[in-house]
Amino acid sequence: MGKKHNICMVSDFFYPNTGGVESHIYQLSQCLIERGHKVIVLTHAYSQRNGIRYLTNGLKVYYLPIGPFYNQCILPTLFTTLPIIRNIFIREQVTIVHGHSAFSALAHETMIHAKTMGLKSMFTDHSLFGFADASSIITNHILQISLADAHHVICVSHTSRENTVLRASLNPNNVSVIPNAVDSSMFTPDPSKRNLDKITIVVISRLVYRKGIDLLADIIPIICQRHSDVDFLIGGGGPKRVNLEEVREECQLHDRVTLLGPVDHDDVKSVLNQGDIFVNTSLTEAFCIAIVEAACCGLQVVSTHVGGVPEVLPADLILLAEPSVNSLLESLEEAIQRKREGTVLKAIDVHNRVKTFYTWQNVALRTEQIYHRVSQAESFTLSERIERYGNSNLLFYIFFSLVAILNFLLFNLLEIVFPRKDVDLVPSFVDGYVSNCDAEPVLKERLYDGPAKRTRSKQSGSTS
Template sequence: MDNRFGNKYCICMVSDFFFPNTGGVESHIYQLSQCLIERGHKVIVVTHAYGKRSGIRYMTNNLKVYYLPFMPFYNQCILPTLFTTLPLIRYICIREQVDIVHGHSAFSSLAHEAMFHGRMMGIKTVFTDHSLFGFADASSIITNKVLKISLADVNHAICVSHTSKENTVLRARLNPSKVSVIPNAVDATIFTPDVTKRSAKRIVIVVVSRLVYRKGMDLLAGIIPQICSRHSDVDFIIGGDGPKRLDLEEVREKYQLHDRVEMLGAVEHSNVKNVLNRGDIFINTSLTEAFCIAIVEAACCGLQVVSTKVGGVPEVLPEDLITLAEPTVEALVAALEISISLKRTGRAPKADVVHRKVKSLYTWHNVAYRTEKVYNSIIKDEEGDVADKLLCYNKVGPVAGKLCVLLAVINYIFYLLLEWLVPRQNIDCAVDVVKTEDTQPLTRSRSLKQPLHFR
């Protein structure tokens, strides 16, 4: 393919999860996009509307964000409809002359649909999986089947840990050679230690997480009263919101711990550093994690980290920076006892030492560099015709495969109808903001005389 920027691409990041929502996926997309822009690529983000936030918005470094007029249906995801998103996705891909559609999160309906449409248009697709799933419960079975269908014709997949890669390969029946491991990272210029905010007389345990079952909030509800009864100088700060918040408030009420358990509610990502710096120990009680960016951010702020030994967590930090425990109340309490003892005796690692070590381990520039190598590896791949893509879907299963082929054919016919009703020659190409060698921004527009990746 003759790329317009030489070895630079126009990348469309797609996910239901983005600003103003906060979380690991949202942070990953934003930070990766910023670093790719610095490397000379054009990046746009496509997500759904958040309340009154709809239309086109711009963020730092002219990162363009399309907030599509679809409202969340469940868990911040749009209702899966497949066909209703095609007109807008096609329009954006043509207007921005997208080279790569990069979907994020197995939970995101919008990401799966955008990759499906992108493949029909002959655009390269990449998927990043941020989560781990089981194989037995109904929710996992359905999600795994959707993932298998979605990744049947994907050019490449990225996982954030080796454990996550094994999980994704099994769930989606992927060739392991098509899956790369690129971990998350942390912005060490933001997450810096500030020991002046810590209490000199109290030991503070911090939790910053979505308060949901998957994050182990039931375990946390059992840990708090035990630790508080054993140590009169230990307090808890809990940042985050979710359905399990009521359970934690009931525990605080039952054991009369209002002065020792502070519930902050939802915390803006810009304020997470300030919350972390108030603590000495960070605890992660997740029942499943592919990577867990929260423990990296906590360690970068110099906190001792205690975490459940699940998923890809053991791969994240060196043994001297984290205390791992089985996902039980007894094991986590024992791990916290060790960290509390280290703090009291002054044997805990110094905050600035921990910060420098974590800073050297994870950088977003390295993540962007490795992601760019994935883009380079797929951009030269020969694209098959529509019949080849239908064969890929047919291999999904004896019944599901036939259904996928039917949906793909209908989607392609709809796409051809849109090509006739709204010819791509009538769609104005967006004006790009690029940087010259003297770093001064320039604008340029590009004509679209030939169909983009159309076969």
């Protein structure tokens, strides 16, 4: 297996929150542990969950005592997190810092600290952005600065790679494509859960604008009016839930449109297996792991033709539509017709095909090869980092150059006031855990959330 690494995965998005980024970090970490690497996860506190927790196979998670500020992300402070993150990096003897998601303020902030400490940093981008609106312009400038001195970048699709290279003005040779994966053993077909008298359309998504929930709200009453035997089963939470509730109320569809709210990851399979058709209405998508999970459960998949979605499944397993009401209606009508005629592929046959497409073991192996390459690269000096910022906007260049300088000075002050020789090191081994890649997250132990406080729990790591 070659050289072993001490890896820190960092993102605002992790369990008990659910989503593609959360699942990616967890599953990748489990497989890297199986391959002999030491992996810890850094995220912010979730409600009462803070301190140190251990998940399946000894995966150590630091829930920092920082609450989310907006949309599950912390308020960027740039400097206040340096003391605690420095302490964790020294204690855990971290050698590579791996940030996830362009939306994560904690990931970008931690990568800045890692570069200041001379550690190797890399980043996985899970999203697509535009170039015209104000939000995208600001985000792209920040990403350009954040990735200017990163040692490598991973994208989850070729479309995502092209998008990230353009947005962040990166050298394409420093950007690789490693797709998401799915644990096929967790997503197996169970036709017995389906209502044979109905055709059920399932949607599991964050109920936010970029997931196309406005399109879904327009589609639901039309489909329900045309087909009296078609129901909708919708899982997920978010601000756009109000739109769906208004449609359900106005059209009197309470018995045909079920809103489940947020769905725990270990319950997704049960929800999917109640459906016949899965719909993804996203306006932008780098990969969309949800459609792979749905196909793995044997559902027909209807999705918008956006981002990296066309790369994910073969043409005979997905119906693609433009992100418009008429196009989505046309594809849904075709899927409903196939169901009625009985011309859909058998669920178990679809499952057996999909489970060979993407595996976490393959993702971990390819990521490990990048870790080997990154570990051999030279760390950037402060002057080299500032020079790399030069390709950005002048205002951002000046601001982040000052941030890098002040961060460097603060780090050296901490080295004097709290010398690293006084920091207790954590032994680099995991005792008493059985390696099991692709396992569901299980909370093994909660350690010292406060003085003289030690409790044990066996609850799921994907629930509070």
